[in-house]
Amino acid sequence: MSSLISLTKTPLQSPDGTLFIITMKNGENRINTAFCQAMFTILDEIEAFCEEMDGTPAALITTSEGKFYSNGLDLEHALSTPGFFEDYYLALMERFLTFRIPTVAALNGHAFAGGCMLALAHDYRVMRSDRGFLCMNEVDIPSPLLPGMAALVRAKMTPSVYRNCILQGYRFTAQDALDSQLVDVICPEREVLSKAIELATKWSVKASAGEVYRQLKREMYTDAVRFLTLRGSENAKL
Template structure:
């Protein structure tokens, strides 16, 4: 078993830290503005594997949940576009990471300490619950302004977790949702001042951590809930490249 805290992907290249606080696992993303490249996505996947291994090896399943938090005023500013354009396998790695988080075996909470843009917004939506900072920061899908098309799996997550009007405003307008707007549109579960976000996220995680006692059933229920989205996230990105 891993000794916590764990520096990921390594002590030499420290992009994020996975720690344990009682029944909670805290994944702290702290690499600049947390843009996704292949190494960053693989590090998140490694963190999830460590937590799942801990979950599966427990003789008696107890309360358990995962909280993901960013750094300073940014949760994540999305994809490293230069990397995404230069390394063709990247998008499939990113989509695999979203799929893994979406269907993870224990309850998950995104602590939005600041901006969650594009790919970072997608990571937030891949969690079960979201707590957002109220005094600064936006949730935004800005593909229309980049411009960039949206992978069907990413669109599937957004359709599932938003109303048709909110989905329209998010995708066709690139609307920047404030915390209050995000709460009103049920994009997040709780809003609070920035210095309370992580604590509130932990409290929410502790509230739902007992659901992990259902064992693998929690993941099976997610697999069924998101079966259509999982299928879409599994579409290899290279098939879409000519349409981008």
């Protein structure tokens, strides 16, 4: 556990299994090295437990405190820290994208740029309907996307939605996100976590596939995984 992130492990009632809830609790939840390290530690713990209990239902939810799910990268830190993108941020996105149990992002607030990508790396998303946006605002910063970032976003969107997202910096409200199939459920803030738990519980039985669940994700998102794991100078090429 850390001051940035906490993990709660609770039993599922039906089916009998385990629900993991990661709560981000650092205001805007800007993503930096410390954030990624804390998240890696928790994901390692969850995977070790799931390997030991192989074949039993399980699911993972991420959520946050406050009005932000995540406001993206700590950009100054990211740009000044050698290896940050390859060793931390892109590695974290690949980890979530191919995690071995079902994952649900419970979006209780804004998810911008790197935070939007974190949400998209999950299998499912629940978004509050009364406030908050999903947005990739790199065109307004302005800042290019690394190949892995672009590939991750592209894998979760139709071509026209991807165009609007990247070239317009479009701010998706909850209804926009639902209509664009970026989220699976929208609801009032007070229901976000409970709806995420319902969704996670429903699909937790698929964790019985074990390592095959991860392999299926790798096959689904071949291009995104390939670009997220590029190294060195190749990571700067589109």
